[in-house]
Amino acid sequence: xxxxxxxxxxxxxxxxxxxxxxxxxxxxxxxxxxxxxxxxxxxxxxxxxxxxxxxxxxxxxxxxxxxxxxxxxxxxxxxxxxxxxxxxxxxxxxxxxxxxxxxxxxxxxxxxxxxxxxxxxxxxxxxxxxxxxxxxxxxxxxxxxxxxxxxxxxxxxxxxxxxxxxxxxxxxxxxxxxxxxxxxxxxxxxxxxxxxxxxxxxxxxxxxxxxxxxxxxxxxxxxxxxxxxxxxxxxxxxxxxxxxxxxxxxxxxxxxxxxxxxxxxxxxxxxxxxxxxxxxxxxxxxxxxxxxxxxxxxxxxxxxxxxxxxxxxxxxxxxxxxxxxxxxxxxxxxxxxxxxxxxxxxxxxxxxxxxxxxxxxxxxxxxxxxxxxxxxxxxxxxxxxxxxxxxxxxxxxxxxxxxxxxxxxxxxxxxxxxxxxxxxxxxxxxxxxxxxxxxxxxxxxxxxxxxxxxxxxxxxxxxxxxxxxxxxxxxxxxxxxxxxxxxxxxxxxxxxxxxxxxxxxxxxxxxxxxxxxxxxxxxxxxxxxxxxxxxxxxxxxxxxxxxxxxxxxxxxxxxxxxxxxxxxxxxxxxxxxxxxxxxxxxxxxxxxxxxxxxxxxxxxxxxxxxxxxxxxxxxxxxxxxxxxxxxxxxxxxxxxxxxxxxxxxxxxxxxxxxxxxxxxxxxxxxxxxxxxxxxxxxxxxxxxxxxxxxxxxxxxxxxxxxxxxxxxxxxxxxxxxxxxxxxxxxxxxxxxxxxxxxxxxxxxxxxxxxxxx
Numbered sequence: 001x002x003x004x005x006x007x008x009x010x011x012x013x014x015x016x017x018x019x020x021x022x023x024x025x026x027x028x029x030x031x032x033x034x035x036x037x038x039x040x041x042x043x044x045x046x047x048x049x050x051x052x053x054x055x056x057x058x059x060x061x062x063x064x065x066x067x068x069x070x071x072x073x074x075x076x077x078x079x080x081x082x083x084x085x086x087x088x089x090x091x092x093x094x095x096x097x098x099x100x101x102x103x104x105x106x107x108x109x110x111x112x113x114x115x116x117x118x119x120x121x122x123x124x125x126x127x128x129x130x131x132x133x134x135x136x137x138x139x140x141x142x143x144x145x146x147x148x149x150x151x152x153x154x155x156x157x158x159x160x161x162x163x164x165x166x167x168x169x170x171x172x173x174x175x176x177x178x179x180x181x182x183x184x185x186x187x188x189x190x191x192x193x194x195x196x197x198x199x200x201x202x203x204x205x206x207x208x209x210x211x212x213x214x215x216x217x218x219x220x221x222x223x224x225x226x227x228x229x230x231x232x233x234x235x236x237x238x239x240x241x242x243x244x245x246x247x248x249x250x251x252x253x254x255x256x257x258x259x260x261x262x263x264x265x266x267x268x269x270x271x272x273x274x275x276x277x278x279x280x281x282x283x284x285x286x287x288x289x290x291x292x293x294x295x296x297x298x299x300x301x302x303x304x305x306x307x308x309x310x311x312x313x314x315x316x317x318x319x320x321x322x323x324x325x326x327x328x329x330x331x332x333x334x335x336x337x338x339x340x341x342x343x344x345x346x347x348x349x350x351x352x353x354x355x356x357x358x359x360x361x362x363x364x365x366x367x368x369x370x371x372x373x374x375x376x377x378x379x380x381x382x383x384x385x386x387x388x389x390x391x392x393x394x395x396x397x398x399x400x401x402x403x404x405x406x407x408x409x410x411x412x413x414x415x416x417x418x419x420x421x422x423x424x425x426x427x428x429x430x431x432x433x434x435x436x437x438x439x440x441x442x443x444x445x446x447x448x449x450x451x452x453x454x455x456x457x458x459x460x461x462x463x464x465x466x467x468x469x470x471x472x473x474x475x476x477x478x479x480x481x482x483x484x485x486x487x488x489x490x491x492x493x494x495x496x497x498x499x500x501x502x503x504x505x506x507x508x509x510x511x512x513x514x515x516x517x518x519x520x521x522x523x524x525x526x527x528x529x530x531x532x533x534x535x536x537x538x539x540x541x542x543x544x545x546x547x548x549x550x551x552x553x554x555x556x557x558x559x560x561x562x563x564x565x566x567x568x569x570x571x572x573x574x575x576x577x578x579x580x581x582x583x584x585x586x587x588x589x590x591x592x593x594x595x596x597x598x599x600x601x602x603x604x605x606x607x608x609x610x611x612x613x614x615x616x617x618x619x620x621x622x623x624x625x626x627x628x629x630x631x632x633x634x635x636x637x638x639x640x641x642x643x644x645x646x647x648x649x650x651x652x653x654x655x656x657x658x659x660x661x662x663x664x665x666x667x668x669x670x671x672x673x674x675x676x677x678x679x680x681x682x683x684x685x686x687x688x689x690x691x692x693x694x695x696x697x698x699x700x701x702x703x704x705x706x707x708x709x710x711x712x713x714x715x716x717x718x719x720x721x722x723x724x725x726x727x728x729x730x731x732x733x734x735x736x737x738x739x740x741x742x743x744x745x746x747x748x749x750x751x752x753x754x755x756x757x
């Protein structure tokens with residue numbers, strides 16, 4: 001084999017590493033996270049891997065069969081229909097009224113009429129129709145068919161009610177529609193003459209009731225206006241007059257309160273002056289005016305007695321100003337000064353005389369007007385008068401509001417009475433239009449359909465064809481979900497427990513003499529060995545056990561291939577056949593009757609049992625023939641002792657044991673080995689791998705991974721070597737390139753033709 005990596009002799013490398021331990025998820029392949037959605041195509045490929053041919057074969061059989069069945073069994077349907085027309089309005093009705101309140105808006109009215117078609121009484125009447133009962137003999141279940149099949153549609157924003165039925169018999173469909181429409185007409189379309197008379201009588205009663213109500217309202221209105229407790233019919237005018245009086249009384253109250261304030265101030269001032277002159281201490285009672293205390297009139301008050309005082313006061317003020325100006329310009333002896341002085345004195349004397357006369361006259365009339373007691377009495381009288389008028393206005397306002405309410409009701413009732421009288425006149429004028437009603441029935445009956453309404457044979461046939469393929473794929477998809485057989489590496493990598501795929505091996509029985517196939521197989525073996533090397537503890541005398549979940553998984557082929565690969569890479573390698581039942585490795589190399597592992601276990605020492613194979617670095621320890629040593633009396637202690645004997649002479653010890661789940665010796669050997677590699681044949685269930693992993697870890701061994709045996713070429717090419725030299729490199733090497741590209745001949749590969757059974 002080209003590309004050997006033989007380490008130089010005398011190489012002694014010591015690694016201070018103990019036996020490696022592994023975590024359950026070390027080197028685990030990526031598993032989809034809970035939030036990640038798996039590709040549906042990959043899921044289908046996973047379930048159908050290895051079953052595509054059967055799925056296609058079953059699909060080719062079922063698809064035409066389902067298509068033919070769908071086309072043959074799908075019936076043709078025929079549709080018969082009858083249309084009812086609902087009038088949007090009655091010609092004599094001008095607007096919504098009491099007698100039309102049941103109609104509500106037109107869309108709701110049409111919907112109500114459509115719902116009445118499906119009334120139970122309508123169906124019971126229709127089932128007794130002679131034209132429909134003719135089909136009872138050939139269709140005993142015709143009642144249920146009609147009840148379930150009758151369709152009542154009301155197109156949006158239209159006045160049409162469409163009654164229809166679809167059935168495989170066009171005659172039956174037409175008879176059923178006619179029976180239902182006839183039953184609806186007999187129940188919900190009464191005599192129009194009776195309807196008209198009832199409507200006229202109803203409106204006439206409404207007119208009489210409206211007139212009586214109008215008379216009662218007018219009488220109540222008059223009672224409110226005339227029989228008020230104030231005896232006023234003009235309520236609004238009386239209220240306005242009272243408002244003017246209230247304003248006048250309020251102004252008078254303000255004047256009285258002003259006089260009382262002035263009297264209190266004057267009396268308090270006089271009381272303080274008197275107390276001060278007499279040297280007495282003033283008390284609050286001294287400041288309160290007595291009933292006979294009178295106000296000292298001021299100029300404004302006296303003007304009410306002598307209106308000329310205001311004019312005299314103004315003239316006197318002007319003369320004083322003129323005199324002061326003259327006095328500044330002229331002396332006392334000047335004629336102008338003396339003239340101004342005389343005028344001022346004369347005006348002053350006149351003013352004072354008139355003022356004194358006004359005071360006397362004010363004093364004579366003040367006894368009844370300006371005394372403190374008179375002012376208090378006057379204010380009390382005015383307050384009572386004010387409250388009386390305010391209360392009167394409140395009562396009058398309530399009466400006015402009540403009267404206006406009656407006025408509104410009277411006007412409303414007059415309007416309603418006018419409408420009723422107008423409607424009554426219209427009913428009398430247009431009797432013929434009223435008698436026709438709001439629902440018009442078709443002049444002709446529903447007819448049987450000339451052709452099928454729905455022909456679903458072709459769509460159903462296409463659906464059956466597609467369904468055949470879906471059913472075929474679904475069957476094998478379900479089978480793949482239950483069976484869990486392994487047909488590719490992707491199924492192992494996607495396993496939830498992390499099976500840790502080391503690589504693949506092709507079917508060694510089919511290698512033949514094809515150079516590329518042999519090279520691909522060699523690359524697969526070397527890659528498996530490389531992954532194991534990156535995983536195992538790099539110590540001398542490493543014991544590697546090769547096992548499988550089932551018999552016939554190709555574990556012996558894997559063990560021999562790994563031994564050859566390790567030998568090619570320069571490791572001194574020993575193959576140990578520990579399969580006490582199968583003994584395939586010993587048989588492959590023709591040493592079934594030669595001493596081997598059984599003898600070493602019995603003797604406790606290593607003799608001539610180990611033989612060299614066709615490679616200088618590869619040897620074999622067969623299973624032996626001593627029947628006293630069996631799998632039943634093999635223990636981990638004995639196996640460990642044998643492995644310790646072998647560690648000093650060999651760098652890699654590859655042990656081929658029986659299946660882990662089906663042999664006795666597998667677990668004792670695993671407990672003594674350093675690492676375990678599992679082989680799984682393509683097409684076998686992968687569920688037992690998890691059980692094998694648990695057994696390996698339970699005895700303390702290091703689970704290294706699983707190898708897919710008898711793998712597809714696509715998996716082999718993926719896990720083999722795809723590296724090729726370029727054309728330029730080949731041309732530069734010339735003949736050497738041709739030599740390097742030749743497939744090496746190896747005696748060990750020539751012997752790998754074992755088919756485990």
